[in-house]
Amino acid sequence: MSFAHVIPPDDDSTHRQSPHNIEVEQALLGAILINNEAFYRVSDFLEPVHFYDPLHRQIFEKTAQLIRLGKAADPRTLKSFLAEKEQVGDITVAEYLARLAYEATTIINAEDYGRTIYDLAIRRSLITIGEDMVNIAYEAPVDMAPRDQIEDAERRLYELAETGRFNTGFQGFTEALKAAIDMAGAAFKRDGHLSGLATGLNMLDKMMGGLQKSDLIILAGRPAMGKSSLASNIGYNIAKAWRGEQQADGTIKTVDGGIVGFFSLEMSAEQLATRIIAEQSEIPSSDIRRGAIHEDQFDRIVEAAQEMQRIPFYIDQTGGISISQLAARARRLKRQRGLDLLIIDYLQLIQGTSRRSSESRVQEITEITTNLKALAKELDVPILALSQLSRQVESREDKRPQLADLRESGSIEQDADVVLFIYRDEYYLKNRKPKEGTDEFFKWVAEMEEMAGRAEVIIGKQRHGPTGMVNLQFEAEFTKFSNLAEDDHLPERYD
DSSP, X not given: OOSOOSSOOXXXXXXXXXXXXXXXXXXXXXXXXXXXXXXXXXXXXXXXGGOSSHHHHHHHHHHHHHHHTTOOOSHHHHGXXXXXXXXXXXXXXXXXXXXXXXXXXXXXXXXXXXXXXXXXXXXXXXXXXXXXXXXXXXXOOXXXXXXXXXXXHHHHHHHHHHSOOTTOSOOOHHHHHHHHHHHHHHHHHSTTOOSSBOOSOHHHHHHHOSBOTTOEEEEEEOTXXXXXXXXXXXXXXHHHTOXXXXXXXXXXXXXXXXXXXXXXXXXXXXXXXXXXXXXXXXXXXXXXXXXXOOHHHHHHHHHHHHHHHHSOEEEEOOSSOBHHHHHHHHHHHHHHTOOSEEEEEOGGGOBOOHHHHHHOHHHHHHHHHHHXXXXXXXXXXXXXXXXXXXXXXXXXXXXXXXXXXXXXXXXXXXXXXXXXXXXXXXXXHHTTOXXXXXXHHHHHHHHHHHHTTXXXXXXXXXXXXXXXXXEEEEEGGGTEEEEOSSXXXXXXXXX
């Protein structure tokens, strides 16, 4: 458009102006004023704040309000909501509105103009974040660590990257059907024909349909039950099955298995790797550590290690990590390498904010579980978080865990989509060995033989499916969980 620029030029001619395009803003506003249908082509993603010119923000905001109320928005109806006598260069606001409509271009270009305005606004936001980073780094408060500033900048950048998607709002039923068919097709192509990520444990997958996107899954158990082993087994199975396809835009889309991030807050990365090597090579980890292995066993270890290097399995071994640090690192992993499953070992080792921790541990755990559920939805991946159980389990005759046994159970149970318990009767039987030669001893031996190498995964809660129990094979010396030969599990039930 040929009429005057609304924003006066900066006094300092050497100062770079923020990215903007006044003429495109004028063209879009003019198109909306002559045909209000143009507004609906940009209303899903464009907001008043995206306009560079303050007057244009006001015009777009008032225009949107009128249109959404079902009223006509044109220069005559709009001027009464603005300071119509105020000057814009050599003309009044009322005259400026008339000029916008008079010099407007076609409605056909409205969406393109809207996206241009949005993109320029994103660039201005990037500049603001960058300037804030510089200013805070120069003048940081004493109580603000550099790590906190990095996490804040990463959070703001990730939020910026995730805003303004153009696929929101209502869609035709044809589009919904297409999405449903695509999901069914993807499940059909995937190993096990599951809608979620296959754990590699068949009966568990059958009851859960795999690990579902955006779900917070809690895996709980008493010490020595095998929580970490089961989590690493599942993570390794999923990473090993990963298969991706390159898309037209150059990105890699996961079509089977998944890219796994593992926060090992208790074990070191070396300890976790040793466990997985023991599981895959079927050589006891104690033998690996002591070097008590034969040449053929060493070859199996090398083979397992080489496969581990090829799979997309990433470990963060930082201890004492805060929930904000964890979220920032998960976002970074998804952005840089991709992410389909996040595993956290374990929940009680995450720190909340200092404010929450000073209130009570229950409040801190509530903050952590709430943030983990939000992170699962934000990243659109399942999060498998391990949790301890309270000691009250040990005081019962039947030591199978229940939802009430979760430490700080209120928030964990409430925020979780799925709660799994791992239980091994063999562990408790071993500690109740009677005196040899007695009738109780022979009965104990029979029970030990029956329960040897057997573990139970109890589905205590599942928001979208059945609860029940699945039997698994557990080889303690290799810390390996696997499918039982027989389909032996309790009947499914729905709450």
